[in-house]
Amino acid sequence: MRTRFIIASLLLSITMLVTNRVHAQDTLYLLQPDRVFDGEQLHEGWQVLVKNGVIESTGPQLKAPAIARVIKLKNCTLLPGLIEGHSHLFLHPYNETSWDDQVLKESRAERTARAVTHARATLLAGFTTVRDLGTEGAGYDDTGLKTAIEKGVVPGPHMLVATRAIVAAGSYGPKSASADVDYPKGAAEVGNAAELEKEIRTQISKGADVIKLYADYRWGPNEEARPTFTLAELTLAVEITRSSGRQVVVHAASAEAMRLAILAGVNTIEHGDQGTSELFKLMKEKGIALCPTVAAGDAISQYKGWVRGSGEEPERVQIKRKSFAAALAAGVTICMGGDVGVFPHGDNAREMELMVAYGMKPIDVLRSATSVNADVFNLSNKAGRIKTGLPADLLVVEGDPTSNISLLRKVKLVMKAGVIY
Secondary structure: HHHHHEEEEEHHHHHHHHHHHHHHHOOEEEEEEEEEEOOEEEEEEEEEEEEEEEEEEEEEEEOOOOOOOOEEEEEEEEEEEEEEEOOOOOOOOOOOOHHHHHHHHHHHHHHHHHHHHHHHHHHHOEEEEEEOOOOOOOOOHHHHHHHHHOOOOOOOOEEEEEEEEEEEEOOOOOOOOOOOOOOOOOEEEEEEEEHHHHHHHHHOOOOOOEEEOOEEEEEHHHHHHEOOOHHHHHHHHHHHHHHHHOEEEEEOOOOHHHHHHHHHHOOOEEEEOOOHHHHHHHHHHHEEEEEOOOOHHHHHHHOOOOOOOOOOHHHHHHHOOOOOOHHHHOOOOOOOOOOEEOOOOOHHHHHHHHHOOOOOOOOHHHHHHHHHHHHHHHOOOOOOOOOOOOEEEEEEEEEEOOOOOOHHEEEEEEOOOEEEO
């Protein structure tokens, strides 16, 4: 009897989910929070009317048809669904399993099962869109996950995917201690310009929304981060990718790799640990955004034994603080993206909390996670703002996160394309 009850309950839950999806395109909601952050500014007393999954109107004292479902959200803030700018849904925290062991020892089925769980946790945390920057050894499975989410097979955010990402031959891991053994790699290796061009076109054909390159990696003397591609190769990558209407995302921690990526005209630079005032000034001039991923280094430092708030900060954290401050001072466009997967999915707000701790105003961090990310990622017609005609990707939290960014963790409601999750 207990087994029958469990099965019946499961079937009922599935039926309710399917029913909600079907009727999401025949719904009318009037959301009445205390305040609305529209992706740019905070408005007291605003309301939002959602019709058939689209934002119908916004403003104070809206009048809705009698059939509208009114949702009163006392002492709450309504925001656009947040946009995670740097995620790896096929990874999980390194203090659980090392990166090498995830790539080499976890089956593709396990990694996909984990990614499904991660996608759901991300959505329920209020992040309705993610830019997922590489499966790290799981091939093109991110395109399959994206499709499954779009079809409603599993819950999750809208996804921009990079598929395998691209590295220079010999630079990336996992690496064997024996020269006679070659391990599978966490990204696609290329050895020259012709292979680079072919790999970019292949990844686009397999469903890549963006092309990600590792412009440097820890393959220098004493495992120093050194450039892996020449300026000519990076420029070629940008030319090919841009011709397809896509963007080039570049991993670059060292100053020289950042310089080469900037000169090549990439769209975003991830990490930027050794960024200087001069480099950030050049990024601003060329309209290149920085995704600093401050939470990743913070998390890795903690995995190595550092306790935040006690004693001197590790050198890695100090360097990130310095580069982040230089980027702020230079006025470079800053995206919100935490390199989630290094730390738990669903804990995405950790990056936003650290951005505030490192000197950014809470409202500017909210802009980074909404309208700024939408503009930088070419999603402004789909996400990032509460604006008439845009899809109803919305988040409601208790209190006012423009005063206390950690209130983003007090999620009251998540809506994606008009469906309340």
